[in-house]
Amino acid sequence: METPRQRQHRQTMADILRIAHGQLVTEGSAGLSLRAIARELGLVSSAIYRYVPSRDELLTLLIEESYTAFGDAVEAAEARCRREDLGRRWLTVGRAVRRWAVANPAEWALLYGSPVPGYHAPPERTTAAGSRVPFLVLQLLADADLQPASDDPPMTAALHRELDKLRPGLPGDLKPEVLARGLLAFSSLCGLVSLELFGQFTNTVTQFPAHLDHQLTRLGATLGIPEPT
Amino acid sequence: METPRQRQHRQTMADILRIAHGQLVTEGSAGLSLRAIARELGLVSSAIYRYVPSRDELLTLLIEESYTAFGDAVEAAEARCRREDLGRRWLTVGRAVRRWAVANPAEWALLYGSPVPGYHAPPERTTAAGSRVPFLVLQLLADADLQPASDDPPMTAALHRELDKLRPGLPGDLKPEVLARGLLAFSSLCGLVSLELFGQFTNTVTQFPAHLDHQLTRLGATLGIPEPT
DNA sequence: CAACTTCAGAGAGCAGTGCTCTTGCTTTTG
DNA sequence: CAAAAGCAAGAGCACTGCTCTCTGAAGTTG
Known part of the structure; x- marks a missing residue:
């Protein structure tokens, strides 16, 4: 009560x-x-x-809130795709990320911009929530039938350890090529969105949402994701 | 005197x-x-x-200074490459960007992180200096013999106008596919570097510089850049 | 050379910030 | 019902950016 x-x-x-x-x-x-x-x-x-208790604590609360809203938005969009349609899932994730970022630029800056100076978010409270979207991408790539790549084995092993720290439930059979490509996919997506939001090319890209679709398709091709059906 | x-x-x-x-x-x-x-x-x-005159003005001065140092560093590295070796030029630019960012994380955050809250850099004083590196990538792609892509013409025209505003000396014959791919290349590079600096995967990627090379090569392949010789 | 102008620096002060401490006063609890 | 717990107030500290006036020294000019 x-x-x-x-x-x-x-x-x-x-x-x-x-x-x-x-x-x-x-x-x-x-x-x-x-x-x-x-x-x-x-x-x-x-x-x-x-x-x-402090301004920093308030910031942390806001970050947690934002990660949750962001994760919810992107996961909900992705969940509506047919599991087998990998291209559609990738495109949907990309669009959802961009849409949320454009709708909530302040929060996006909080999550993926430069850290608020003088403040360091406690990793134990933010990384789990913050890894939801990157893991969505990772899962998507894991579902694809990727050609094994000649990746650096110790690097991949370290990557795997790192990701496992973030989310212990990580399937152990994540192939090296999935990890490396997932990181590239998510980084590039972040870069595209951040540059649109913070950067110099704002007007152009904003005017033409088709631009992101083009870039996503191109990236998808690199990563071994087929076109959406 | x-x-x-x-x-x-x-x-x-x-x-x-x-x-x-x-x-x-x-x-x-x-x-x-x-x-x-x-x-x-x-x-x-x-x-x-x-x-x-003000704290904001001091920030602007620092930003100008940083853009200049950044541009100098990357241009100097790229200038040492043979013009014909596109793969080498791309790899060199990528490595130089990362090296500078890792060596000057505070400046990198200033330039490509989220904008300092409450402060907006006067574009007329920052965009020109800030476009040096992206234009290096653009020039590199222009030197490549790219397959014409089925890009959205009005989007590309708008992109061209936007870039021309940034740096009037832009060669008028920049092909659509060069513009779109240049933007993707630079965005992805920024994303990779920013995620390494600000993000959750810091340790891993820092330990293995080979990671960036892998990703750059993969990106280069998408963009029609051959492997370095 | 003396008179005049310019300007770097000093000092006080305003409005704002995060944060701490003590002091009342109300609500909950044993 | 008395005691413990806890919310809110108020004063205060150290800090910030920024504005104002004033002094005294340096540079300029008739």
Whole structure:
């Protein structure tokens, strides 16, 4: 049972996150101000520390929230594809990533931009949530019938160890070529989206969503993914 | 002729930039503090505004400086390659980009990470310097004999206009497939480097520089670049 | 050479930030 | 019902960017 007091606490906590999210959207991550949140809540500045121990902690909360929303969005889109249609799955993931990033640029910057200076996210709380989308790509490639590549065995073994740390449930039979290609696929996707959001070519690419499709198809071809049917 | 007064001004200006650069390396872009710079110079806080009108302006100066150093490093490496050896040029550019980024992570974050919140770099002062490396990739692809691709003509035309704005000297006969592939190449490279620097796979990839070579070769194959001889 | 102008630097001050500490006062609990 | 727990307030510290006025020295000019 929830006492009124607990309920009120939970409500205030939710309000804080809501306002913080608004600040993130309008001001960016540097605009996050605990004092401003308190002001907007009608609280005195020190009272906010009853709920959030520090600004960094608030940032971590927002990052967790964003990773979850991002993972949900992309996984939901991918889940609607026929499992056998690898090309469709890849294209869908790419489009979903871009769509979410364009709709939530502040959050995208938080997750995949340069780290907020002076702040380091505690890996144990972010990497698991943050690996959902890259693992989607990895799974997709694992489902493909890839030609074994001449990869560097010690490098691949280390990669495997690293990924296993992130998500212990990793299937042990992930082939070397899947790991290497998955990393390239996800990196390139991030690069394409980040450059569109942060970079100099903004206008052009935004005007033509077909551009991403072209690039995804091209990348897919490299990675051994067939065209969508 | 330079009067002593001008000389002293220039010297102080250089000192400011040197200290600011040090702050960038040790504290990150949020650690940039005009007051701290003044303190280190033995000046009172307000005196710094004789030299730098605002913190944002200081950031812009640092960005210009970084773009120049970055462009110099990569262009110098690429210039040492035989013109005909496209594969070598591509590999060299990729390695040079990564080497510079690993050696100057704070600057890399400044240039290709998420924008410093609340600050927007004046495009007229950064895009020209910032387009040096991507244009190196573009030139490289232009030198290749690419198969014409079935690209979206209006998209390509818009891309061309956009790039022309960045650097008016753009050769008018840049083929559509060159533009699209150049963008993919540069984006992917940025993604690979940024994920290594900011991301979760840091340890692994750093331990095995061969990883980047693999990925560059794979990307090169997609883009119609032969293996280095 | 004396008068005038320019300007680097000093100092005070404003508005804002994160964060800590103590002090009331209300709610929950034994 | 008394005691413990906990929310909110208020003052305060150290820091930030930035603006203003003023002084005194350096450079310029008649």
